[in-house]
Amino acid sequence: MSKYVIFLGAAGSGKGTQAQVLKTQLDLIHLSTGDLLRQAMKDKSDLGLKAQSFVDSGNLVPDDLIIELVKTQLLSSNALEHGFILDGFPRTLAQAEALDVMLSDLSISLSAVVLFDLTLEDTVDRIVGRRVCSHCQFVYHINSIGDSTDCSNCGSKDSLVHRPDDTKEKVMHRYDVFKSQTEPLINYYKHHLYTLDAAQSPNSITTELSANVF
Ligand code: AMP
Numbered sequence: 673m674s675k676y677v678i679f680l681g682a683a684g685s686g687k688g689t690q691a692q693v694l695k696t697q698l699d700l701i702h703l704s705t706g707d708l709l710r711q712a713m714k715d716k717s718d719l720g721l722k723a724q725s726f727v728d729s730g731n732l733v734p735d736d737l738i739i740e741l742v743k744t745q746l747l748s749s750n751a752l753e754h755g756f757i758l759d760g761f762p763r764t765l766a767q768a769e770a771l772d773v774m775l776s777d778l779s780i781s782l783s784a785v786v787l788f789d790l791t792l793e794d795t796v797d798r799i800v801g802r803r804v805c806s807h808c809q810f811v812y813h814i815n816s817i818g819d820s821t822d823c824s825n826c827g828s829k830d831s832l833v834h835r836p837d838d839t840k841e842k843v844m845h846r847y848d849v850f851k852s853q854t855e856p857l858i859n860y861y862k863h864h865l866y867t868l869d870a871a872q873s874p875n876s877i878t879t880e881l882s883a884n885v886f
Contacts, residue, residue, distance in 0.1 A: 674700075674752070674753065674754060675698070675700065675755040675784070675885070675886050676751075676755055676756055676775070676780050676782050677755075677757050677758070677782075677784050677785070677786060677885060677886070678758045678761075678784075678786070678861070678864075679758065679786050679788065680785055680786065680787045680788065680858070680861070681787060681788030681789070681850075682788075682792075682795050682847050682850040682854075683795060683799055683838075683846045683847070683850070684790065684794075684798035684843065685790040685795065685798075685870040686788055686790075686870050686877060687759045687760065688704060688707075688760075688811055689874055690788075690874070690877055690878060691704065691757045691759045692809070692810060693874070693878050694757065694878065694881065694882075694886060697882075700754055700755045700756055701750065701754050701755070701756040702756070702757050702759060703742065703745055703746070703749070703751075703756055703758050703761065704759040704760055704809070705738055705741065705742065705759075705760045705761040705763075706760045707759075707809050708741060708745065709723050709733060709741075710727075713727065719737060722737060723737060728837065729842075730842040730843075730845040730846040730849065731845075731849060732849060732853060735764055735766045735767055735770070738761065738763075738767060739766075742758075742774070746778065747778075751778070751780070752778055752779075752780060762857065763850075763854045763857075764853050764854065764857075765856055768857055768860050768861070782861075782864050783885070784864050784865075784866050784885045785861040785864040785865050785866070786867075786881065786885055787858060787865060787866070787867045787868070788868060789868065789870050790870040791871075792844070794870075794871055796840055796843050796844065796847075799838045799843040800838065800840055800843065801813045801814040801815060802834070802835070803817065803821075803832040803833065804832065804833060804835055805823035805826060805831050805832055805833075806828075806831050807826050807831050808823060808825055808826035808828070810825035817832070866884060866885055868880055868881070
C-alpha cells in the first residue's frame, strides 16, 4: 500500500538522507522544497529570484510561493500511485492547512508525520560539516569523506559543495526559525506523529522507519 509521509525536523536532522535511501528502496516520490528552491535559484527562474534573499538569510520563503510550488509538483507527479515523502514541507501552520486541502482534493490520507528530534548542538555539528552533491543532492559529512569533493553516489567529479546557508550563524538562526514557526506543527499533527531520536546512525534510523512507518 502506498505511504504518504511528512518528514519534520530542523536542518541537519537527517530528513534528506533518509528520504534519499527510502525513495530508492520503496520507489516513492521524494519532494524536497529546499532542493526545488535551490534548483529554481540556479536556473534564475521567477520563483528562484523571489526566493533567493529568504534562503540566503535562513528565513522561510513566503507561504504563497511555497504552497504553489508544492501544488504544482504534487499534481504533476505520480504521488497518488507511488506514495510520497514530503521533506521540509510543511514548515508553517498555513502550509499545513493548504496541504490538507491539496490532499483532500487528491483523496489522499496522510500515513504518518515523522519528527526527527535533534539538539541544537548536534544540528550545528552536522550542518557545518555537511557537504552536498550539486548534481544529485546526495548528502555527506566531512567526518566520513575528509577533503574529497567527488560524489560516490552519482559519480560526478568535484561536485560536493558546502551550502552557503550551512554556516554556524545561519544554522543557529534556521534552528530558531524551526522552533518558532515549524514546531507548532507537532501539535497540529499529534494524531499522526512518530518521533524518532535523530542522533542515531543513519542505518539505525532507516531500520526503525522501515519497521514502524513504511
Ligand atoms: P532545506 O534544504 O530544507 O534546509 O531548506 C533550505 C531553505 O529553503 C530554508 O532555510 C528556507 O529558506 C527555504 N525553504 C525550504 N522549504 C521551505 C518551506 N516549506 N517554507 C518556506 N521556506 C522553505
